[in-house]
Amino acid sequence: MAKPTGFLEFEREIPTDESPLARVNNWDEFHHHLPEEKLLNQAARCMDCGIPFCHSGIMLEGMTSGCPLNNLIPEWNDLIYRGLWKMAIERLLKTNNFPEFTGRVCPAPCEGSCTLGLNNPAVTIKNIEVSIVERAFAEGWIKPNLPQLRTGKKVAVVGSGPAGLAAADQLNQAGHTVTVFERADRIGGLLMYGIPNMKLDKQAVVQRRVDIMAAEGITFRTSTEVGKDYPSELLLKEFDAVVLCGGATKPRDLKIEGRDLNGIYFAVDFLSQNTKCLLDDGGEQVRADGKDVIIIGGGDTGTDCVATSLRHGCKSQIQFEIMPMPSLERTSDNPWPQWPRTLKVDYGQEESIAEYGRDPREYCITTKKFIGDENGNVKELHTMRVEWMKDDNGRLYPREIRGSEQVWPAQLVLIAMGFLGPEDKVLIDLGVTRDQRSNAQANYGEYSTNVPGVFAAGDMRRGQSLVVWAIREGRDAAREVDKYLMGSSEL
């Protein structure tokens, strides 16, 4: 810690974004960078704790606290304060293959558990992270590194999301010959088609990384869906090991009356089409222009839908959330270092407020049915308000409030209620055992499935989760694969 009293001297500061009203006119990233001298002061706020909770990555009450990648946050904060960018990127890359992704899209559980957060706003860890990695790219420090030697072992990675890419990167660096299978036309999985461009630039950021990995010798087979375009069984014949990183792509549906009406889509489909059109400069897609849009689900994907539909030029937008509005400050049952369940105004809401003058979110609301028009297009949503009660076991459950029925006009409904688990095909083909939640059965830290040589990581094993967890699992699974192939691992 270069400056022990930094936290007493400097206030938290993050760079101002492009203004909401300006940014909704394009699909570009809207975060600016803090000037270096200001960033150093932000880094100086880090207290270099004896126990850096930010770096811990543990689960508290079912929520992530601290960085699942165990990023060496105090170390690089210190280095940034000293202006040692090159060392900072070395320390950052030690635990994180893709800080340019996490620095943009991670909800930053590190900041939620930052010790400074006990009494003050947390250190701007995420902003510092992205600054380090972008500086490193700008300086040309991040370039293809070819492994020292090739082991002759071949590994297949199924799925090119953050878990698959992390596994591929690690295994390639360990000298194995890696092939990544991706059913989409571009590499990146959710990074490419799940997260909208303004949050994570596809060309400038995602593809930049993919290109480096390709240059390092990884073979990417796009538009190749294992189990369809490529027989699952062949994996075991052509490769010495397989890592399944197919994600948890089955969306949670809302099976209520009227679900079959036109104009009701899964958020992920909506978002991916949108990105594809953007990248292909055209194509078929669902548009929100001029429509009343309702997004069901108050999470990040829901927010992405808010921002995307806004850019389409929707007429109005509402975002449903069944949970109550979080408080502004931590409540007593949600103490530090737990993930803070406080009200956050994310970029989508911010833009919506700018555009329409109100926060699009409605809380404690549940959709009872969709009503369509004569053409089978959705016309309105009928909802009830709920209140949260505790059952005999102390568990919370929503109870509908009598007489709270409401009707909401909508021509486009986007369901962003999360994901249920992995798709079945590959797992069934390979005979991989599943856990209770339908995920591939493989213990955390071991990653091996019941099928010898077949490993599973990321959402496919863990269920829906964060990008950082996916990278973490990909890295760790690579280590296990390496051990499996070589008897020991230097990863």
Add this chain to the structure above:
Amino acid sequence: MSAEGFPAQGLYDSRFEHDACGVGFVVNIKGSRSHKIIEQALTVLINIDHRGARGCEPDTGDGAGILLQIPHKFFIKNAGCKLPAVGEYGVGMIFMPLDPKQRAACKKHVEDIVAEEGQTVLGWREVPTWNGNIGASALKCEPYMMQLFIGKSANITDEMAFERKLYVIRKRSEDDIRFGKKFAGGDVFYFTSLSCRTIVYKGMLTPQQVGTYFPELHDEDLDTAIALVHSRFSTNTFPSWERAHPNRYLIHNGEINTIRGNVNWMRTRESMYESKTFGDDLKKVLPVVHEDGSDSAMFDNALEFMHLAGRPLPLAMMMMIPEPWQNHEGMSKERKAFYEYHSCLMEPWDGPASIAFTDGTMVGAVLDRNGLRPSRYYVLKDDVVVMASEVGVLDIPNDMVEYKGRLKPGCMLLIDTAEGRIIDDEEIKAKYANEKPYGEWLEKYLISLDELPDPPTIHAPDHDNVLQRQQVFGFSYEDIRQILIPMASDGVEPVGAMGIDSPLAVLANEPQLLFNYFKQLFAQVTNPPIDGIRELIVTATNTLIGSEGNLLHPEPMNCRQVEVKSPVLTNEELEKLRHIDKPGFASITIPILYDVNGGGKSLEAALDGIFTAVDEAIANGTNIIILSDRNVSAEKAPIPSLLATAGLHHHLIRTGKRTHVGLVVESGEPREVHHFALLIGYGASAVNPYMVYESIDDMIRNGILKTTKYEKGVYNYSKAAVKGISKTMTKMGISTIQSYCGAQIFEALGVNKTVIEKYFTHTPSRIGGIGLDIIAEEVRRRHVHGFPTRSAISPLSEGGHYQWRADGEIHMYNPESIYVFQTAVRNGDYGLFKKFAKMMDEPGSRPINLRGLMKFKKSNPIPIDEVESVESICKRFKTGAMSYGSISQEAHESLAIAMNRIGGKSNTGEGGENPSRFIPDANGDSRCSAIKQVASGRFGVTLEYLVNAKEIQIKMAQGAKPGEGGQLPGAKVYPWVAKTRYTTPGVGLISPPPHHDIYSIEDLAELIHDLKNANRDARISVKLVAEVGVGTIAAGVAKGHADVILISGYDGGTGSSPRSSIRHAGLPWELGLADTHQTLVLNNLRDRVVLETDGKLMTGRDVVIAALLGAEEYGFATLPLIALGCVMMRVCSLDTCPVGVATQNKELRKCFKGDPQHVVNMMYYIAQSAREIMAELGFRTINEMIGRSDLLELTDALEHWKANTVNLDAILYRPEESDEVGVCCMVPQEHGIENSLDVKKLLDICKPAIENGEKVRAELNISNVNRVVGTITGSEIARKYGREGLPEDTIQIKFNGSAGQSFGAFIPKGMTLELEGDSNDYIGKGLSGGKIIVYPPAGIVAEDNIVIGNVAFYGATSGEAYIRGIAGERFCVRNSGVNAVVESVGDHGCEYMTGGRVAVLGPTGRNFAAGMSGGIAYIYDKDGTFSNHCNTQMVEIEGLLPDDLVELKTMIENHLKYTGSDIAKAILDDWNNTSTKFVRVMPIDYKRMLAVMDKMREAGLSGDDAVMAAFENNKRDLSRVGGN
């Protein structure tokens, strides 16, 4: 009695015994013999009884005895055989077996030897003894006393030759009979003396018993001109007759800290011995040193040998205990040359020592270089000199006294009865210094490293592969950040806080450097650590490299060595040595590498190869061995440098070649202070840590060391390292690196016997552990990171020792455990606490501590309702000693409130306590800490503070940094902190490493007694830190009458400490506690004391294990802080604690969210979880559990790759208990308060004053056995009147005579004690407002005579003192408020003073004002020499200001008024002149702070506002020097 002492068992081993004592002699200068001398000496002995000790029985002493000249007149009459003239025969005093047959065999064998040596047995005499009053345990092993008379053969002409012959006879007899194991009962056989000059009567006796056991000592025919007496205080009660003093040549009070190294070096020098005087007899007397003896006995062995080989006794003493000459400003060139030359022959025998020695004609006495033992003497008008540890030991009429003196540090007093005069220090030393042209010899032969020519090449840092090699040597990023950067940029050893909670090396998963398996030992109780910074004058860091010569014959070439100023070599310096091209030197570089794939076998073979290579090199005349691991490669890994160094060192000791060569280590491995200390401690003269330098270069290149140039970085690093090494050795009380070298003051923890015996011979290692295979595996695991086969070399690992890291070692405190624990105690959720406890108790397959390796045996459970209640168990709980100042008021008071609520005890720590807290709060809570700590700084220790204690704890050491003092930097001395400490805000405070009134075990007994006097209702507790031998120390402490003994683990500790101390000093409490319990039980002392333990105790299971290992009370420190919100920031030293716990910053204190109830919950939960286990084990009460280690066993579920090498047998050993031996506290200590002068007389006399405030006047006689006079009376006043006391002079008592120790200790305002006579040490200790006046009786020139002893007014907080005459060393040490006048002081005057005024009307000793940060001293500098004696690190010497003159004049006027001082009168009579000769000693920080306060007051602020503003202002001032 057996030759080996009490057999080693469990953790007990007799080699860790210590002793201390009282010493004295009476001698007639003219050599005139009389019986009176003996009677006087026996009286002296009885009067220093309180310095000795009793065993478990009052009538068994630890040993006492007397040494006399051969009483020829008596023997003529009583020998029973015809004796020739004096000097023509020798007398042996022998302990023999009781069994007549065994005895006869012994006698026969001795007679044979005498005959073989060509001498004649004249006869045997059975010495009459009377054992009617000696204790049972002494009686049990009482030997048979015999005297042997040996006639000199005609062909021996001089006395020395005969003495040598007798020595040969003695050595041979002992070798055969005592050690040869062939004679039944031979282990009893022991010569107390065999000489034609002197005889020793001694035994396992009390001082009173000496004269009754040997009735002939009272025989009028028995006469002598010289008598040395000694009363022993041993740290155990095991029977030993032979360990009593006198030894053959000396009596010793103190302890030789470096004994292990000295003995090794003596042993290895034997091959170099050649002696004309001994001739062929030489081989009969080897080995010279017998290792079964005590340190004093071994010292005696060495001294005797050198003396008999022809070295005069005083000269031999000068060699063995040289005064500190390196940094002496006034010493003659010749004397320095003498010492320097002799340092090439022998390293100092270092440690506290008051030694009196005699050869039967000359009697001398010396004091160690630090002056750590008291020695006072009177020269009488009838040519008698009486010297003793105390004055007043003989009742001598005032008019008989010629003068009174004291032995000064490093000085010698010599009385030559042949010449009939006293020879002073200067004269003796000049004589020997000028005997030979030592200066010329040195000039010619001794080479300084600096003078060597520049080497042809120097290794340049190799940037390209630095990462690779860092990986091979196991560097972590943490090492770079936490160790190297602070050392290289600031030249300081880094500090950390909050102790250590990660696994012991043997339990750690990450590969450990071998260094981490060794723990530093440190001084506690039996000898003091010293302050290498403030007392720099006694330390020396130079070392010598080359071959040693023959110790017995000083020749010019003996100093043909290279002198190295610092043991940490730069690359350039190393190359100079490598390329040395001077006659008499040849160096060789020996690689210390091995084939990494060959594992332990290949490691062992490589080590053997090194030894062979060195043997050959020595045979070829090489004398500088450089062990180097520079050329590591993919195949060759470095042998751990410590293993190679220690292994070679011991190999060479065994082959007798060690002194032929100097060892230098060139290694990439060492980087921390601890590493250097180990390498030097195991024989390296110098170390080149080249990877540190390469890393510094690398750090500069990559910018992390921005402002430092390479050379400067190397310089800073080396400075920090040497400072750290110096601190490590001073922790053990060792002052010179030369004597630290090879002293191996370490304990191994987790290294197996095979490795220890071969490579680390004689190092204690008590739990088994790893062997060469695992050592090699650890090397391999590091090596592979430097030479990965497939991937690129990864960046340095994060480490995770000092700060938690997910990939680092497991820590007990981690994000999850803190979260779960805090949630549990805040929400009052016992279920959650159980979850926390489970995390602590079952850390899976990764045990962290020794108790993690234990499990409970199956037992018969009982219902939990039958188990002692939670409330009852909580009474045994305590919180740790954390000072107000280190933690915030909020945190400190919360702990007190919580502990008072549950009936446990909180602890003030060493920073005092605000008196407002002594009064209970309105809501019934009390913020008064039950335990009041008394630490070396004595901050805030007033009588009022002491009387408000339920327990008074003497902190001898603390877990985080045993053997070290502490510092509170000025920036943390906030006004409110300063107030409770009686110091100045903004001015740094230093706690000295030792208590300056405890240099030895009998001193501790004295302090215990003093404190008991100060508060008779309080338990006196002594806090020790676990280390090898702590059990025997604790036994001594129990004998010193402590009520409670606390054994702290090394891992505890909340304050900030040097990183190497936190991790590497001290032991886990499991070991220390078990050692202590076992030793106390074996000594039958266990039932007198309450045993307490602490050190990262977390759960009920920990409490139960502590109980089973012997503890009755349990301390918690970090855990309650966590309960109050601490999140282990570990920045306690920075005042930036973000949760308001360890800070004084007002803004941060607002963040404190703790509540006493959280601590209460925690304590209840721990007690409840303990109860649950007790029910499982079938115990109804804690007391039933104490010491039941038989219910513990090693867990069988160990899969850890190293932990399964650990063996807990010694820890779990349960001594056989007989019915008479109590295993928990059952009987109160006998404090002897009822015999005090206060109880017997003063309380009655002062009753009107205490009860009604009436004036009281009285006059009484006093002698040295009247100790702590006035304190009990004072305590009654303090109880009734608080800190206000009574009006001045309400009580005025005059005493006549020699006052015992601690005269007037802690006396409050309203008490005035006047002493006509003189006093011993510690007068006015802790003075709390009272007034003390001392002057000598008429007829003695006060200013030329010593009137008060050492360490006067230590830690005094207020009051006045007027001393007419000279004071000893360390006058007014740590004074914080007393105004004192004295006429001259010894060394280290006003040391660490923080307040008050001291006027010295005459000369001062050396090192005046060291560490002085407050108050003012006025010195009458008549001849302008004072500046030579003043340590100006923190003070300035300047002229007096008008205000000063007014103040000073008043003080001197008072002095004249109270004492009638001639000097005062002379000064006042000529005030205009004399006042200009005064200088004032002004602490720099103090001065600036006072100035700022004045400025703030001028600016219109007042009271606390002015102080606070000044403090803030000062805090920003970068020029602060002190306390940083």
